[in-house]
Amino acid sequence: MPRIDENARDEDFWHAIAERYDVAPGPINLENGYFGRMTRGVAQDYQRNIDFINRSNSVHVRQQFDNTQSLDIRNQLAELLAVEHDSIALTNCASDALQSLIRNYNGLQPGDQLLISDLEYHSVEYAMRWVARQRGLEVIEIVHAHPATYEHLVASYRDAFERYPRIKLMALTHVTHRTGLVMPVEAIVQAAKEHGVDVILDGAHALGQIDFDLKALGIAFAGYNLHKWIGAPLTLGFIYIDPHRLADIDPDMGSERYPEPDIRTRAPYGTGNIPAWLTLPKVLQEHKDLGGSTAKGVRLNYLRDLWVNEARQLPGIEVLVPDDPRLQCAITSLRFTRLQDQQPIVDRLLKDYNLFTVARDGSACGSCIRITVGLATSVDDINQLIKALRELAQG
Ligand SMILES: Cc1ncc(COP(=O)(O)O)c(C=O)c1O
Incomplete structure (x- = not known):
């Protein structure tokens, strides 16, 4: 078995992996951040499970899925994260998980402050602002300095905790969807602890491409999905709550479906996508067989570095994520400095170079x-991007 970093450069190996995905003819997709593809094997298993649940209906779901299978699947997820089985509740997506944590966190008094930054996902930001309106709290929003550095990011949180001593709860996004910046979660959580601030971690883009240890990060509350970098069918997510902190999160909408100390009461109520959940064991097996987040992360970073190293040399192009291995991942953003609006470049990448990308705004550092x-x-896809950037940089 070659070393993981050598493996990342082995095009034959990754070509064989790419062959496992059915890809429609059309543009080269460089917008893999929205959600991940399933492999053909997973898609077939999913289809089998749709047919099976359609045939067996509530007879199977009530007798098997509700009582044992869903718990077994939950336990597999807990093993993936190396956390206690009873620290995980299944949801339909990361937004459901995060919004439930935010609305049910019960440690807030009128006048307390909530902290967010300009890099949070909108469903998290909206929920924090909504909770503040409902309960008479104040939202403090910090803006991260650009270009970011590890030290500045941590310092900006330390500074906020010192300036606003009534902050009790904060949102933190492990990988921001706006630019791809990876946050120094462990150091920020440590600073938050020193100031008595609880953290709700948005892990949507981290799971499956970044190696992390939730316990070592010091995280008590987090929300995830499984349809980005793990490769599961759409509509799977989960809540993580450190069992020692379960009492800090109320049952969602007063749920009495399970006895109070059962974390499943913290998930929004509703019938989930059972065929998709039944497919998860196959997905996790494939993830593991490929080498897990470590192998995926090294390959994705290798591809990212190939284009970033070229783009950094081009006049008029700014790459927004620093080349600090602690702060980078598969997602990285760039900007043509001559333009306010980047959409015309996105359009030209598609029309003239057959490259599908997406314009993003909302972070304080601009679109x-x-x-x-x-x-x-x-x-080859990356070389096509480099060619396009070289030509477009010329005007
Ligand atoms: C950073 C981040 N958080 C949360 C979410 C929401 O994930 P979901 O679609 O599973 O609700 C996304 C989705 O793109 C995201 O990028």
């Missing part, structure tokens, strides 16, 4: 083009 490589991306 940008988000480039997200994926497991089916090849070095």
Whole structure:
């Protein structure tokens, strides 16, 4: 078995991996951040499970899924994260998980402050602002300095905790969808602890492409999905709550479906996508067989570095994420500095170079083009991007 970093450069190996995905003819997809593709094997298993649940209906779901299978699947997820089985509740997506944590966190008094930054996902930001309106709290929003550095990011939180001593709860996004910046979660959580601030972690883009240890990060509350970098069917997510902190989160909408100390009461109520959940064991097996987040992350970063190293040399192009391995991942954004609005470049990338990307705004550092490589991306695809950037940089 070659070393993981050598493996990342092995185009034959990754070509064989790419062959596992059915890809429609059309543009080269460099917007793999929205959600991940399923492999053909997973898609077939999913289809089998749709047919099976359609045939067996509530007879199977009531007798097997509700009582045992869903718990077994939950336990597999807990093992993936190396956390206690009873620290996980299944949801339909990361937004459901995060919004439930935010609305049910019960440690807030009128006059307390909530902290967010300009890099949070909108469903998290909206929920924090909504909770503040409902309960007479104040939202403090910090704006991260640009270009970011590890030290500045941590310092900006320390500074906020010192300036606003009534902050009790904050949102933190492990990987921001706006630019692809990876947050120094452990150091920020440590600073928050020193100031008595609880953290709700948005892990949507982290799971499956970044190696992390939730316990070592010091996280008590987090929300995830499984349809980005793990490769599951759409509509799967989960809540993580440190069992020692379960009492700090109320049952969602007063749920009495399970006894109070059962974390499942913290998930929004509703019938989930059972065929998709039944497919998860196959997805987790494939993830593991490929080498897990470590192998995926090294490959994705290798592809990312190939285009970023070229783009950094081009006049008029700014790459927004620093080349600090602690702060980078598959998603990285760039900007053509001569333009306020980046959409015309996104349009030209598609029309003239057959490259599908997306314009993003909302971060204080301005609008940008988000480039997200994926497991089916090849070095040829990256070379096409480099060619396009070189030509477009000339005006
Ligand atoms: C950073 C971040 N957080 C949360 C979410 C929401 O995930 P979901 O679609 O599973 O609700 C996304 C989705 O793109 C995201 O990028």
